[in-house]
Ligand SMILES: Nc1ncnc2c1ncn2[C@@H]1O[C@H](COP(=O)(O)OP(=O)(O)O)[C@@H](O)[C@H]1O
């Protein structure tokens with residue numbers, strides 16, 4: 001960052017339009033709009049639930065998810081290749097550091113080195129040690145690769161954070177296990193020859209509690225997505 005930091009806190013949606021380098025993801029139903037922006041030579045990413053969708057998406061879901069992501073990212077601060085929170089210009093949007101990278105899902109015929117998976121496992125264990133779980137690593141586009149071949153992680157909107165609510169402590173062990181399984185899934189897809197017997201077994205294993213937790217989550221998410229999408233202009 002330069003000596004005079006850009007005023008990320010004061011960003012309006014119109015500023016974001018002007019500063020956009022690339023729209024990384026369009027807003028859609030419950031999903032935020034994600035844009036890479038540049039201000040005074042500094043790069044950042046804006047994740048905004050206020051674009052498209054309903055009043056519910058902006059004021060309730062967006063505010064909840066943006067706040068949860070900001071809390072998780074602040075807890076993770078200092079872990080390399082996890083973006084720092086720069087600002088929360090609106091209750092439903094956050095500005096985070098831009099990480100120069102490519103989503104692993106965009107890699108074509110490219111093998112990921114064993115060191116990549118070792119570094120990713122260490123990163124995920126660091127996150128867990130800080131009293132949380134990522135919660136959405138199964139979506140492989142949340143795992144990025146830097147130009148140096150190192151892993152980077154984004155999208156902490158589904159993070160489970162110890163102490164956030166009484167259910168979090170109950171869910172945490174299952175979501176942590178889910179995070180670890182997601183790494184095995186990634187390995188299976190990109191470098192299956194690196195899978196150990198333990199990892200193969202982990203890919204098959206799901207406890208009854210986890211199966212039920214996932215069912216309940218799916219049951220809750222369906223109406224939430226519908227509410228978020230109604231009356232929405234899709235930009
Ligand atoms: N800080 C960042 N630096 C670089 N790219 C990012 C960053 N945050 C997100 N992205 C890119 O934008 C995509 C969508 O962002 P994400 O936070 O995963 O939103 P969604 O909740 O819609 O999945 C990611 O898959 C990644 O490719």
Ligand SMILES: [Mg+2]
Pocket residue numbers: 139141142154155
């Ligand atoms: Mg994502």
